[in-house]
Amino acid sequence: MPPTMNRQDSRVRAEEAFRLRAVGRTWAEISQTLGYRSRGAAQLAVRRLMDRTPPETAEQARAQATEGLRITKSVLFATLADAKLRGDSQAVVSAAKAIADMIEKDARLNGLHAPSRTEVDVNVNHDATAIINRMESELLALVATRPPQNAIGGTIIDAEVEEIAR
Template sequence: MAPKMSAYASRARAEEAFKLRASRHSWREVCDRLGYRSIGAAQTAVSRHVARQRREATPTTIETHKAAIELRTRALSQRFVRAFANGDDDTLVTLNREILRNEAELAKIGGLYEPEVLNINVTQTPTQIIAEARERLLAVVDAEVIEQKELE
């Protein structure tokens, strides 16, 4: 009988199983590589790993994601400055594209992409709207006719 695995080692193995599955390895391959006794045991370990990952508080997850994007953007920006100094236009274009994607992602996280909520209340029927538009159009035509007569 194999010695009991520590909780830390068990969680590390579950994380590795998750990564293998994410890399499109079969459950059988996961079991063979990591020493699970059955496919069901590997699936249970991966399910528990995912559940542990999802327990993190949403604000913390968002801030962690933002910090990672900001870190990458700073590194890309430093390379952008060097490429500019070296006159490397191809690298500038590539880096600029990635920096813009990162900035757009940060804007989304910050809520700048939220659609504006419009509250529209229609109080007239289509017939009433058409009649009102017709009256306004006739008033404009009448004003034009009067102006033309005054010019003559």
């Protein structure tokens, strides 16, 4: 059976079938809406389209999602302004939360929450003997600043005892 339409029209119809499937339409609905002979013919057209169409890169998907978020934020800002003019505080709060959610999604999508890489270089240039010598000198300096103590632990007081005549 010869083709009923040219290649360009066939591709446009397959793209429309793909879009309809993406929004939840059944293959039967798609085949009836777009004039395919059967559900299988609609499925085959979409499968062939997907085989011929290279997948988008991560950067292309990110740009497309970012643009969608930008449009959504724009609509939400208009909704926020309308709610403010009407004095509908509940709608203002709802729109503000939705806007904040869109901003958060956009930030995550574009890597603004990614941790920054920090490189720490730990080099120990001292050997154990040098550390012990330094600690010993610091302890001796500390002991030199303290007042002398007797064996019992009290401070030594230098004094003479004199008897007083009564």
